[in-house]
Amino acid sequence: MPDPAASRILLEFDDVVKSFGGVVAVDHLSAHVRQGSVHGLIGPNGAGKTTMINLITGLFHPDSGTISFDGKHLEAMAPHQIAALGISRTYQNVRLFSGMTALEQVMTGCYLQRGVSLWASFLGTGNARRQWAKTRDHAMSLLKRVGMADRADELAETLSYGEQRRVEIARALGSDPKLLLLDEPTAGMNTQEASSVGRLVHELRDSGLTILLVEHNMGLVTEFCSSCTVINFGRLLAEGDPRTCIANPQVQEAYFGRQNDAERIQALR
Amino acid sequence: MHLFLEQFVNGWALGSLYALFGIGFGLVFSTLGILNAAHGTYASWAAIVGYYAVVWLNVPFPVAIAVGVLAGGVLAIVVDQIGFQPLRAKKAGLLGALITSIAFWIILDSLAGFATQQQSLAFPASTYPNRMVAVGPVMVPQMQIITILALIICAVGIYLLIQKTRIGAAMRAVGWNEVAAGLGGVNARVVILLTAFLAGATSGLAGVLGGIATSNVSFTLGEGLLLKGFAAVVVGGFDDVRGTAIAGICLGIIEVFVGQYVSTAMRDGVTYALLLLFLILRPRGLFGSTSFLRA
């Protein structure tokens, strides 16, 4: 396995600005993610993490600055074009399609890998039917990978929150991406479930995927990420090795308030 | 010149009716997210109730207006609570409410047909102000002055209500926010009822005034207003009271002038051609408001 710290840059933010009305959600931010790494993106609530993911996937467009992936500029592209480059994601508040079974969700995620035209699929040509069956098997194998194979035919809305999250990860894997963006994949999970997601992330990295992981659980970040970026109020606070980053006083301050505040709280007790 | 001024006032009064009607339609659309096909029936029913109040109970003109307006408002609340409220909880969105409003349109229209024995009724001439008043060089029927003033008062009043009061701010906040509407907190409830009542009442006012002015009290009254009022809403921008009012007046004036100086056949054509032009060139209406856009 190549050393992620030395591998080439896959995703790069250069001086990106994004504001909503008066709120500057991302403020002249530059950052990068290296190929083959599990890169943590951390910061307190409202720091702009989800906004960054929305910018990468094209749901938002930056006010200024550039975002490049694999040498291509993303900032003017439509979301479906960006997806076709090999970027896939999950959502902080699970966004599965209502009325679809788990298997159908993942099949939908395989849209880019369907291998036939819509027209051929409508006509039901032999090739289209073969490809459909192949995609179906692939979707099943993805469900198996996240441990949801036995629930394939159940409606997504009848699954538990943690199960829905896993289906969503399987769906994101359907397009066979190069870069996977996970927005708080362990939110609402117990420790056991959370560490199984962590193991899955490692497996995926070992199969060649690059992963950007938004995570509030610092234990998971230090355990599973090889590098990280810390932001606050849309600005870069620290980047590099996760342990060093988290130990950084500025980061501590952003997360836990001012040092002397903390001392005062101590004193009050 | 004389004729020109006369027709100008004619058009203004006609357009005031369209605007009066359109304001409520746009208000419900932008605040409650409902495309209300039944909005025209409020006008028909207000006119019918006003008519019978006059003919059976001999009430004076202002009371007839008040009764009609009240009828429109109450009817709108009833329709909202029966037809739209159950869907809010189920998050059926624009589509569900559209269908229930179509249902109410069918029901109320055919009931209106019964109420008028499928005829077009007219207010007896002695029951409303029907003299001519000299305004500068032209003689203007009293009803036209009343209509023009009615629009100005309603438009300014509703505009101030929305922009300057607490409840108005709540109305703007609820606008299409299904979560807020679905929660049904006290505030949301009040906003919904108030919006429905205002819409029904203004539609009712347009109905009574229009029923008198056109001597047509029947179920076709509301339908005619619906089409033109709708055009005013689209041209004016549907979440904008000022835009609707101005667009309505302009459409009325244009309609009258085209009928007078071009040809009667072209009258509606010009209105809708304008509509098409606005749709393509300025899809957010006169004042180009974008307040309802959400990511």
Added chain:
Amino acid sequence: MDALLDFWAAYGSTVVFAMINAFFALSTYAVLSTGVLSFTTVVFAAVGGFLAAQTVGHLQISIHLSFLLAAIGGGLAAAVVAVAFLKLDSHWMALASLALVLITRVVSLNAPILTGGVNGLVVPLRVDPIEVAILLAVVTFAFYRLHNSWYGLASRAVREDPAVASTMGIPPRRIQFVAFVISGVVGGIGGAALAFTLQFLSPETYFIGIAFTMIASAVLGGSFHWFGPVVGAFVFTALPVMMQAFVPQIEDVAKGVALLLIMIFMPRGLIDPRAVRLRRAARLRHKQERAVNA
């Protein structure tokens, strides 16, 4: 056999109109199923209807060829409308499509060469109900195929959440464009079928009434499955006839009340695959619980 003939004599025209409404409801469903509320089916129907009537009248082509022309004409009109409309926000598009219906009527009133204007247009040919039935079967089969193809999967995703669908590589606007074209083709066919059944077209033929009827049929039957609009069209067309039998005079009121009740208690329509699946899941859970308890 006699009973069948009697039924046909009494209700034949209802069945034919139900089939025609099924085309319209399917056309509306085509766009609804990608999350677009549009009344433009009636516009495409007008294009198809007048085109079919005029080509049969002036060019003496066969009825079958004119159906083909109506389908193409409706599809082309839909493509143009889609380009103009798909830029608009969804609520705004609903309004715009309604405006287009009004404009269509004015155009047909003021273009007598094309539409006969106020006097209307007599259509010289009549279509055999059997042929309408065959055509409807073909169109319905096409919807069945669409539903079970990649397009169907993509359209459901776009309807439920266009933003999420787009991050999975599904271009929402393109899917909706296709939906419009399908809507146009089917609407055009329906318009021609109506022309060859009524044998008389006026500017009022393709107007608000029909626009609301087709949306109501599609939603009443259920807009989450291709079978819904077909069922909805038959129910909605048969409703007044049935009501006339039970409550004459107030059949319109009864029809409105029925529509209201169905929408309040079944807002997703009569045919709802999601409800079926939820029920099935509940049954399964119930069975498992019993097995565990036993």
